[in-house]
Structures are given as structure tokens and as C-alpha cells.
Amino acid sequence: MEVPAELEKEIDERITHYPVSKRSAVLPVLHALQHHFGYISEEAVEWAARKLELEPIKVLEVVTFYPGFRQSAPGKYHIRVCRTLSCAMAGSAELMESLCKAAKIDRSGVTHHHPIAVGEDGRFSIEFAECLASCGTGPVCMVNDDFHEKVEDAETLLSKYRD
């Protein structure tokens, strides 16, 4: 794992936001690494631990707790579909099903500890997320950092991410 100088510079700047305790920078450091590499590898955990002068376990326990951190590679476009009440009432289970069908993703192997399913060609991956704080415009989902409301048609959504 090679952390580019540019990324390390960004990370060093982030760490300055926590003048009292470097450990506070665990989340931002992990976010920066995940954003660049797609997921948090063992090496990334060790790198972050060295950077913040922590035992690697202190970083790993954070990675394994938060649903926002992944330990394996997602697709090029990672989809998060809200499954909580208001979106479920607006059809999020059906949306999940049609997205999986359109993106050729098999979710049968999904468990609590492995919530993400990746499509065969690696273009899309998908998981359910809890309430995304847009309950009035459900069903909602995120594709990478993009937010989509009142998503009706899976094909139309996916067609925005065909490159």
C-alpha cells in the first residue's frame, strides 16, 4: 500500500484539527484512506496506527464498529439503499430488489457481518443503510457520495453511472 504524498499531506492537515489529542483523528484518517483505496485494508489500519502513534488494535476496533468503514473492496459505484421505516413504506425493499436485478448483484450471501454484495463485473456494489435523514422523499439511496431521492426506476438511476 502506497499512500501518495498528496493524500498524506491532506491527512496531516486533518490531524491539526485535533490539537488536544491525535487519537481524535482516527475517523478522518480512515475516511481519507477509504476514500482513496475503496476500503480499509490491514495495511491501512497499520498505517493509520503509525501515523497517530496508536496500537493497531485501537484503530481496528474503530474500523470494525462503524458501518461506514469497509474491510473489503466495494464496486466502483457503491449503492446504499435506506431500509428504515419511512423509506420502507415508500418501497425501499422493492427498490433494492430491482437495483440488484438491474446491476446483476446477488445478495444471498449477505449477513450482518458482511452487509455488502458486489456485482460480478465489480461495477456496482450494494447494501442497506439505516435512515439517511431524508424520510419525506423516500425511497432514497446514495451512490458513492451522490444522494438520490424518490428513486423510482433502477435502470434510470444506474444509467447515470455507466462509464
Place this chain on the structure above:
Amino acid sequence: MAAIKYLAGKEPHPNEHRMIFRNVDREGWDPSIDTYLGEGGYEQLKKAVAMEPQAITDEVKKAGVRGRGGAGFPAGVKWGFIPPNNTKPVYLICNADESEPGTFKDRYIIHQDPHQLIEGMAIACFAVGAKLAYIYIREEFPEGAAILEKAIAEAHEKGFLGKGICGSDFDLEIYVHRGAGAYICGEETGLIESLEGKRPYPRIKPPYFPAAMGLYLCPTIVNNVETLCHVKHILDMGGEEYAKLGTPNNTGTRILCVSGDVQKPGYFEVQVGKVTLGEVINDMCGGLKPGRKIQAVIPGGSSAKVLRGDETFKIKKGGEDVELKLEDIPMDFDTLAACGSMAGSGGVIVIDDSRSISWVLNNINAFYAHESCGQCTPCREGSLWMKKITDRVVAGKAAPSDIDTLDAVARNIDGRTICAFGEACSWPTESFIQKFRDELVASTNPDLDEAIVNPETELAAAHLAR
């Protein structure tokens, strides 16, 4: 000032009182500092830094503004809990985790009016003596985080943040800290642990009341986004004038978020207690879908106890006994509490008579089972059992007696945990059983009452037989 125009199709309802959401969906409005300054932006901060900090807290106390994040605790009183002889640094944290299901208001403030929040935070920091503040924003708001960072940079450039703010000797830095997808980070002590770079395991209160022992064990004020925005308006109007908005002990405005089975879900800023639940549903949201009746309403985020559509509430108001129908409930803190629920985060979820109650409860239980932090046994185990039992109810594989088991599981959680998540996860189940027992029992199978139906028991039995 010319009348404000809103985007076509996004005009506020005539019964709204837009203050915090004044600029949301506004024509020609953008989140830049120039736009904000063009309308008197940061004037209140300039005024504040020339005041005595205590005088600001006093105005906030007089205003009576109660926290908009969930618990409804008076903000000024909370600020007053910083120990008077404190010598440690003081921190302020804006809770922008917005993770309570049914709640979607802070996102619009952050996206469309970030400087209102920054000005409110800066005034609050001056009042409580904080020189370092964080905005803890949920990870799922990447755009919001970028907008806030840009706004902070702009405010810095103009001297509203940094050293010697507005010519005073007040210094302040605000940083944006992104969460990572865990609901428990909305709980203030879980949030603080998370900000310290740890798992967000909530701390036990006492002794860890943030105002006395918060971030890095120093006095820390945690307030919701909407609450902090009010601070600016309180200073502008004066606490006494502000307190004339809303109703006694339930002052000001608040933003209600309505979702679920209404024609037009959305957000509505109203004077607290000046509109009823019926007006919200029927007038502001255009009523229910054709031919439908209200089966249930969750009035303050999914943790709030459910109300039945056909229920009447006998409560005391001004010393008198009154009887209210669901539609007549004024949307304020005290009345909703008297009706056995809470105003919570302002997230109103409407459920019509087409919905299966067991399906609704199961969906809620799945949320809490996923989000328990796992520190306390009753919460960690109980939240999962409540989900598993309602899984079986939904699948028609539960016995009627399972509803009693479900009730017992819930009642063994609340009051027995480190943080209020225990109540948040058990109140839905307790209240759904209290109000909808017949509907839940109707989804069960009486033939199963005698049999071993619990898959775990079956597994254990199979294992023993081997």
C-alpha cells in the same frame, strides 16, 4: 425588505412561521457568505462579542428555548451547568448526526444556510467560553460536510472565526468532524467518545454529564443544529420577545418533519404548540391518501411512543381535565408528554390503515437491533430478541404468547441501561403492544402456542439430541 420569494412548488404553508428555515428553498438564495452578509449576517455575532458572556446565557434562559435534538432540555439551563469554578478548557459540539428515523431538518440548514449555524455556534461559544468547537456530522452527509467546511473558511477570511473575532479578544476555531454511519453517535456521550477516536460507547451519567465532564473530560456543551441556530434569533429579538413565540414553557418555533402515509410529506416550521397534529396532517400535508384512515402516528422520531389514530387522551391542561382526540393534540413538548409520547426530534411518521402493524414494528426493531452499541446486556440482547420475535410474527411463525414474551423483553431493557438508547429501543415495542395488541396477536398462529417454535430452541434441541 422585499418580500421573500420561495422556489415554485416549495412555498411554505401559510400557517408556518419561518425563522430558522427562512432561507430554505428561497429564490435567489445560496449558501455563500456574501449572500448571508447581504441580509444582516453576523450582525448578532458582532453584537455578542461586545456583551458579557453571562448576559447571553441569560437571554437564552429567558427565551426558554428547549433542545431540538430529542430530549427537549432548556439550552440556557444546560449552559449554566458548566461548573462555576472551572479552570479547564470548555468545548462546544454541534450535534449534526441527524440519525433519528423520521427526522430530516438539520440537513436543509446545513445545505442551504450554513452560516446561520456557524453564527449561532460562534455566539454560543462566546457565551460558554469555548475556543474550540466541532460540528459532528453524520458520514452520510458528504455534501453537507463540504458546504460547512467552505462556509467555515469563508467566515475565517472575513474575521468571524479565528483570532480576535470582530475586533474583540475572542478566539474560536470550528472544525467539521464526520461520523461513520452509527446511530449511537447521536447520543451525546457516544458522540464524545467517537470524537475522541474511540468506539462510540456512551458514558454513564452521572458522573459523565458533558457540561461537567465531556470531551477530553472537560466541560462540553452539546447542542443540536436547530437549537444552535435559535441562539442567533434569540439575541436578535431578545429573550423575552422570543419567548412570546410558541406557548408557555414551549417557546419559539420548531421544524416538524412529516413522512409516511400523507399526500405531501415535508418539513414545516411552526410556532411550538400553535398547530395541532390534525392541522399538520390534514392542512400542511394535504391529508391522507384517498379512502385511508390514520391507524397510528409516531410523533417525535421512531423512539417516541406510538399513538393510535382512534385514541382519546385525558390530560390536565392549566389544572383542568381535558380530553383530546389525536388530531387535536397541539404539537408541543408538554402536551405530547402528557399524551404518553414525546415531541422528540420533530419527526412525525404517519401510518395509515393499509399497513400491517407487525411489519411496522418489525422494521423499527430491526433498526434498533442493528444500532445498539452492545455495551449493556439488556440492550444488546434485548434489541436483537425484539427483532427476532417480530421477524417471526411477520412470518406468521409466532405464537400468541410470543407477544407477552416480546413485552417482557422490552420491559426488561428500559431503565436498565447506560444510555437512553435503552428507552429508545424498548418504547416502540412497549407502546405498540399496549396500543395494538389485538393487531399483533392477529398475526400470530394459536396452533403454535404449545409447540417449540423458537428456531434457537430447535437448534439447541437438535444439538442435545446429537
